[in-house]
Amino acid sequence: MMKTRDSRMVKRGLWLAGLLALCASGSAFAQHKAIGFTKDMPFSDGYVSGNTLYVAGQQGPDEHGKVTGTDITLQTTNAIAAVEKVVKEAGFQMSDIVSVTVYVTDLNDVEAMNKVYIKLMPVPKPARATVQVAGLIGGAKIEVSAIAVKH
Numbered sequence: 001m002m003k004t005r006d007s008r009m010v011k012r013g014l015w016l017a018g019l020l021a022l023c024a025s026g027s028a029f030a031q032h033k034a035i036g037f038t039k040d041m042p043f044s045d046g047y048v049s050g051n052t053l054y055v056a057g058q059q060g061p062d063e064h065g066k067v068t069g070t071d072i073t074l075q076t077t078n079a080i081a082a083v084e085k086v087v088k089e090a091g092f093q094m095s096d097i098v099s100v101t102v103y104v105t106d107l108n109d110v111e112a113m114n115k116v117y118i119k120l121m122p123v124p125k126p127a128r129a130t131v132q133v134a135g136l137i138g139g140a141k142i143e144v145s146a147i148a149v150k151h
Contacts, residue, residue, distance in 0.1 A: 035090045046086040051150040053090045057103065057143040058082035059136065067140045072109040076116040079144045087148055095122040096148040102130045103143040113142060 035053075036045030046055045060078025062068045067075065084094055100121070104110060110130060118125075126146070136143050 033090070035086050045082075046090050048090050053087065053092050053096070053146075053148040055083055055086045055146040055148070057101075057145045058086065059138065059140040059143050061138070067138045070141060072104075072106075072112045072141050073116055075140060075142045076113045076144075077120070079140075079142050080117070080120045083144050083146050087146070090148075092148045092150060096150055097122065097126045097146050098149050099147040100126050100128045101145045102128060103133045103136060103145075104130065105133060105136060105141050107132045109141060 031048055031050060033048040034044040035047065037043075043056055045058070046053055048054075058079050059067055060075060060080070060082040062078070068078070069075070083097075087094055087097065102113065102117070104113060
């Protein structure tokens with residue numbers, strides 16, 4: 001009887017040690033947190049799940065919430081600044097970005113967009129897809145979404 005009781009205590013101790021190790025590593029319980037969510041919007045600006053941040057498409061409006069001008073250079077600068085704001089608010093860094101999707105309404109703007117993108121995005125550059133779309137909300141010429149992973 002004593003041997004069975006001791007065996008159960010050892011098993012329970014090992015189980016508890018394993019559970020504590022998982023909790024300490026952070027992999028046992030994933031963090032879930034919405035970034036920039038307000039009840040009047042149908043989405044969040046970003047969403048953290050575990051060590052991954054998903055940044056929704058950002059256009060980079062001005063301080064009044066409007067897309068300013070038709071200049072792709074200014075709109076790209078504002079969109080990347082908006083991505084950076086979400087990244088930092090979530091506790092990540094721009095260097096954590098591993099993937100970016102850029103939506104443009106005119107592929108003729110890609111060269112000018114790339115000049116800004118190269119200056120503002122971290123090195124090494126994240127993987128990227130660039131897609132031409134028929135239109136964007138608010139008359140924007142560009143929208144940028146991203147995925148960041150804490151290493």
